[in-house]
Amino acid sequence: MSQRRIAIVLFNLGGPDSPEAVRPFLTNLFTDPAILRVPGFIRPFLGRYIAWKRTKPALENYAILGGKSPLLELTEGQARALEAALAGDPGTAFRCFVAMRYWHPFSDEAAREVKAWLPDEVLLLPLYPQYSTTTTGSSVTAWDEACRAIGFSVPTTTLCCWHSHPGFAAATAALVRRSYDAARATLPADVPLRILFSAHGLPESIVKAGDPYQWQVERSTAAVVEALAIDGLDHAICYQSRVTPEVWIGPSTEAEIERAAHDKVALLVCPIAFVSEHSETLVELDVEYGELAHKLGVPGYFRVPAQNSDPAFIVALADIARDALGSGRALCSFAGPRQCPKQHGDCPHGAARIAA
Numbered sequence: 001m002s003q004r005r006i007a008i009v010l011f012n013l014g015g016p017d018s019p020e021a022v023r024p025f026l027t028n029l030f031t032d033p034a035i036l037r038v039p040g041f042i043r044p045f046l047g048r049y050i051a052w053k054r055t056k057p058a059l060e061n062y063a064i065l066g067g068k069s070p071l072l073e074l075t076e077g078q079a080r081a082l083e084a085a086l087a088g089d090p091g092t093a094f095r096c097f098v099a100m101r102y103w104h105p106f107s108d109e110a111a112r113e114v115k116a117w118l119p120d121e122v123l124l125l126p127l128y129p130q131y132s133t134t135t136t137g138s139s140v141t142a143w144d145e146a147c148r149a150i151g152f153s154v155p156t157t158t159l160c161c162w163h164s165h166p167g168f169a170a171a172t173a174a175l176v177r178r179s180y181d182a183a184r185a186t187l188p189a190d191v192p193l194r195i196l197f198s199a200h201g202l203p204e205s206i207v208k209a210g211d212p213y214q215w216q217v218e219r220s221t222a223a224v225v226e227a228l229a230i231d232g233l234d235h236a237i238c239y240q241s242r243v244t245p246e247v248w249i250g251p252s253t254e255a256e257i258e259r260a261a262h263d264k265v266a267l268l269v270c271p272i273a274f275v276s277e278h279s280e281t282l283v284e285l286d287v288e289y290g291e292l293a294h295k296l297g298v299p300g301y302f303r304v305p306a307q308n309s310d311p312a313f314i315v316a317l318a319d320i321a322r323d324a325l326g327s328g329r330a331l332c333s334f335a336g337p338r339q340c341p342k343q344h345g346d347c348p349h350g351a352a353r354i355a356a
Contacts, residue, residue, distance in 0.1 A: 007095055013071065014069075014071065014072070027051040082314055130213050132206075136161070171310060180195065186300070191300065195236075198269050199273035257298060258296060267298055269304065277306045
């Protein structure tokens, strides 16, 4: 009896693999219609201009990391760990592939590898816990285009989100608790400690247009806080990485650091929307915001590590994959009625139910 072959495609942002790749990486990012929502005839010019303006500071950031992003190696590590967690089923062979959105390996490269492996089924598994049209939505579009270009078509399950999956929440809470206890042990007893759940920001206009990302970030935070079970826990949600002059969702991480300085509380920052270390955790959170906190007199500044290949997180990811493959649903990881409120019309789960 032959094994059922299932290819799991892990979506992530991608990152430059050399200083020379920084500019084209940024160009790919800022010319994506899902990111820069301006008329099509303007986008190539405006996107390239933004990339040009951001190249120098980005080069400085990646220089801190040795000249490149660690994201690909970390994602490949997650892929191998997930394969190991899913191994052992005599009737199924799993293999994980990586498809990055803005730098190699792109979706077309990954699609050719998946096709060559001759799978019976494909699971598209974003490494973004919360769905956004700017992340998972853009990656799915790129994957579909890549598959059409090479004539590749097999049964495919597309998982759009797992923002408050119990396993993900528990694994994240365990990382937060270890960091919380370690931070608390270094602080004077009379210095309060606040947890900042920091997520990548979005322009407010994208959320108002129906993107469910902010709502899902709030659900992720609530699930982790519940799993922590710390009485009277002081915590807040904030958003980082603003890159355009538009109004972005808030409060900003900078504003929350300023508030902590005013309140004379120490901070433990948890990157709630990132499951791998990269420039926005290792540079923006650790270096830039750490320096801001020190400058403003925040009495302590600590950070929860990203999940990377944390064993509990990988077990949760394996459970998420099994549930999705066994459900017959081609959408979110939550059974039952639609999760996202109706005003979030860009939720794929809700859109599919409406179409049905």
